[in-house]
Amino acid sequence: MAKRKPTLSLLEMEGALGYKVDSFIGIGNIGHRFYSDLTPIVDGIYDRTDMEYRSLREAESSQYREEDAIAILPAGDEWKTISGDGDSIIVRRSNFAGFYKFLVDIQYGFGLDMPFLFTEAEAYGAVAVAQLCLRPEPTRSRTTLLNLPRELREKIYGFALHAGTWRTDEREYKFCRAIGDPSGLYFPFGDDCTLLRVNRQMRQEALPMAYRHTTFHLANIDDLTRLLIAVGRVGRENIESLDFSWESQIDIELNWRKFPDSENNHLILPALHVSATSGGVDPILGVPSEIRSMWQEAIVRYTQITGNQHVITARHTASVGGILAEIGHVEKLFIHQRYDGSKRARFRSLVSQSLVPIQALSEVCDPYTSNGFQIANSVSGHSDELAEFFQDVDSYLNGIQMWENQAPSVPEPKR
Numbered sequence: 001m002a003k004r005k006p007t008l009s010l011l012e013m014e015g016a017l018g019y020k021v022d023s024f025i026g027i028g029n030i031g032h033r034f035y036s037d038l039t040p041i042v043d044g045i046y047d048r049t050d051m052e053y054r055s056l057r058e059a060e061s062s063q064y065r066e067e068d069a070i071a072i073l074p075a076g077d078e079w080k081t082i083s084g085d086g087d088s089i090i091v092r093r094s095n096f097a098g099f100y101k102f103l104v105d106i107q108y109g110f111g112l113d114m115p116f117l118f119t120e121a122e123a124y125g126a127v128a129v130a131q132l133c134l135r136p137e138p139t140r141s142r143t144t145l146l147n148l149p150r151e152l153r154e155k156i157y158g159f160a161l162h163a164g165t166w167r168t169d170e171r172e173y174k175f176c177r178a179i180g181d182p183s184g185l186y187f188p189f190g191d192d193c194t195l196l197r198v199n200r201q202m203r204q205e206a207l208p209m210a211y212r213h214t215t216f217h218l219a220n221i222d223d224l225t226r227l228l229i230a231v232g233r234v235g236r237e238n239i240e241s242l243d244f245s246w247e248s249q250i251d252i253e254l255n256w257r258k259f260p261d262s263e264n265n266h267l268i269l270p271a272l273h274v275s276a277t278s279g280g281v282d283p284i285l286g287v288p289s290e291i292r293s294m295w296q297e298a299i300v301r302y303t304q305i306t307g308n309q310h311v312i313t314a315r316h317t318a319s320v321g322g323i324l325a326e327i328g329h330v331e332k333l334f335i336h337q338r339y340d341g342s343k344r345a346r347f348r349s350l351v352s353q354s355l356v357p358i359q360a361l362s363e364v365c366d367p368y369t370s371n372g373f374q375i376a377n378s379v380s381g382h383s384d385e386l387a388e389f390f391q392d393v394d395s396y397l398n399g400i401q402m403w404e405n406q407a408p409s410v411p412e413p414k415r
Contacts, residue, residue: 010046021049022097030103032116036122036176037220039250048100055099055119062121069124072131073102082130084182085109085233089130091123106179106229114229122176129180146201157206160195164214168223175226184232211238218244232415 014020033041035051041049074080074093082089085110094101102123106114118126145153166189173188181187185203189196189210196203196210211231216239218224224244228236 008050008053010049013049017052017056018096019050019097020270021045030117031115032105033117035100036118037250038115038225040254041117051100052098059099064124066119066120066355068128069120072127073120073123080127082126082180082182087182087233089126089179089182091118091127104179118176125174125177126180129177130184133181133183133186143198143202147196150205150288153205154209157195157209158213160204161210161213164190164193164210165217166190166214167217168219168227173230175230178232181306182232184230184234184236187231187235207234208238211235212240214239215241215243219240219249220245221248222250 008016035041039051059380061283072080074091076093079090079092088107090103090105090107092103092105094103099119100117102118102120104116104118104123104126106112106116108114109279127301145156148156171188178184178187185207188407189207193210211234216227218227221244224242228239231239
């Protein structure tokens with residue numbers, strides 16, 4: 001049996017570091033900031049000392065040289081600004097003791113601000129990439145491909161970059177370094193995309209198409225947030241296909257720390273999603289286990305019928321009655337979409353919402369659709385099963401009205 005890794009005490013970590021974490025660093029003084037792994041900075045001395053200790057262990061095995069950072073990082077009260085396409089990244093040095101001493105504020109042109117606290121090595125990575133992006137490309141002879149008209153080049157790019165996949169567990173990129181390139185032009189898309197590595201002009205032309213033709217498979221919301229920051233403007237404007245689980249490992253760990261005795265931490269929605277949809281809702285604690293089992297059973301039945309593993313939530317309601325009213329609204333939308341013509345028409349209606357390539361193929365093969373797509377003959381049966389799902393949810397919720405104001409928000413199937 002594997003032994004559990006021992007947890008170091010505060011004194012042991014301070015002894016290894018050789019200093020105590022500055023108690024001045026906290027939400028009250030630096031605001032709500034994040035570490036580079038998107039973990040929020042908390043006021044607890046132990047947690048911040050643990051982060052310093054982890055950085056010490058990473059520094060022992062890294063090849064980072066402090067003399068390189070001194071030449072490009074701001075000193076004293078100075079700051080550096082990285083700008084591009086309406087976005088700006090401001091890097092400032094603080095007087096905090098320890099590894100985490102650089103305040104990095106990302107201000108996007110569309111209104112989002114992301115405040116971070118970086119180590120010197122992390123801040124150096126961002127600034128170094130920003131300077132690299134400013135270097136002029138060496139003069140090379142023009143390739144035959146670039147002599148073709150732009151329209152033909154785009155056709156070639158489309159064939160070369162068609163139907164790609166990008167998976168978190170197979171790709172590595174440095175999040176802090178990617179921040180230094182707001183445009184996302186130099187994001188390491190992958191070694192297999194050799195077309196993007198020919199020269200800067202070809203990369204500028206082909207990268208948007210590479211994003212549009214690639215499906216990104218991510219683990220959770222944490223991975224998604226990191227990726228959408230790292231890919232820059234080019235990636236955010238062109239990514240069309242994302243696959244991820246609507247949960248946050250960071251949130252789960254924080255909830256277990258805050259509420260170690262709760263049995264329902266795994267049912268709590270990520271704080272980012274809840275605050276965005278309902279104005280901030282405290283986690284629902286102490287919900288009876290009967291409700292949890294009913295809820296899980298309804299979710300399992302929904303995923304089995306629809307094959308949809310990504311559940312989104314409807315608006316937050318304060319009572320079971322409100323949830324029932326909302327379920328009725330969703331069911332009416334489903335019934336309206338269900339009876340939209342023949343079986344083939346219903347099949348096309350459903351497919352067009354999520355599988356655009358198959359829809360295009362059905363247009364080409366219109367005379368043979370009835371015979372070529374046998375699944376069209378079972379659409380009506382699947383619709384009946386989905387109708388049963390709504391009946392199940394309705395019965396579940398009617399059975400738990402005795403626990404008023406304690407039921408979580410209801411999943412609404414994506415349309």
